[in-house]
Amino acid sequence: MELTIAQKLEALLKLQSIDSQLDEIIKLRGDLPEEVRDLEDEIAGFETRIGKFNAEIQALEEEIERNRNVKKDAEKLINKYKDQQMNVRNNREYDAISKEIELQSLEIELADKRINEATFRIRTKEEEIKGTQNTLKERQEDLKAKKGELDQLTSESQEDEKKLMQNREEQAEQIEERLLKSYNKIRNNAINGLAVVTVKRGACGGCFNVVPPQRQADIRDKKKIIVCEHCGRIFADAEGAPEPATTGRR
DSSP, X not given: OOOOHHHHHHXXXXXXXXXXXXXXHHHHTTTHHHHHHHHHHHHHHHHHHHHHHHHHHHHHHHHHHHHHHHHHHHHHHHHHHHHHHTTOSSHHHHHHHHHHHHHHHHHHHHHHHHHHHHHHHHHHHHHHHHHHHHHHHHHHHHHHHHHHHHHHHHHHHHHHHHXXXXXXXXXXXXXXXXXXXXXXXXXXHOTTSOSEEEEETTEETTTOOBOOHHHHXXXXXXXXXXXXXXXXXXEEEESSSOOOOOOSOO
C-alpha cells in the first residue's frame, strides 16, 4: 500500500527521533571508543616492533655463530700450516706457508671484529626491546583502564541501545528504499546527525536559516517532500510539530 507524503514524513521523523536517541547514547561514551582503538593500534605496533627486534637479534646470533665457525676453521688451518712448516724443504715453501698462516690470522681478526660488532648490536637491540616493553606495559595498563570504563558505560546503556536498534530496524522497514537511502546520506553528512527537521520560528531546525513563508505553507501541506535549500535536510513539518531530540552536535 502506497504511503502518503504525510505518512512518509511521519515515518522519517520517527526514525530521526530513534537515531537521535542512539546518538545521545554514543555521545555519553565520548572519545573512549576511539581512544581504545588508538591504544589497540599502538600496542599492536609495539608488539610488531619487538618481534622485529627479536628477529634481528636472531639473525645477529646466527652471524656470530658463523664467524665462530670461521675462527675454528682458520685456527685448524693455522695448526696444519705450522705442522707443515716443520717439514719444508726450502725458504720459498716456508714463506708460502707463512703467508697462509698470516691470511688465516687475518680471517680470525676479521671474525672477531664481526663478532664484537654483532654482540654490540645485540645489546643495543636488547635495550630497545626493554624500553619498548616498558612502554608497551604502560599502554596495556591504559587500555585495560579505558576498556573497563567503556565496558561500564556500554553495559549501562546496553539494554536501551538494543531496544532502540530493534525499533530502528522496524521503523526503517516502513520507509521505501530510495527515501531511506536519501535519509541516511543526509544524516551521514550532517554534523549534528539530523536529516529530518521541522521549521520553528520561521527557521530550519537543522541549520537555522530562515525559511520563506510560502515554503513553510508548502511544508505544512505535505503534498511533496521539501528539503532545506541551505543544508539539504528534509522538512517534516512547520511550526507546532514535535522536533526530534538533538545530539548537541552541529
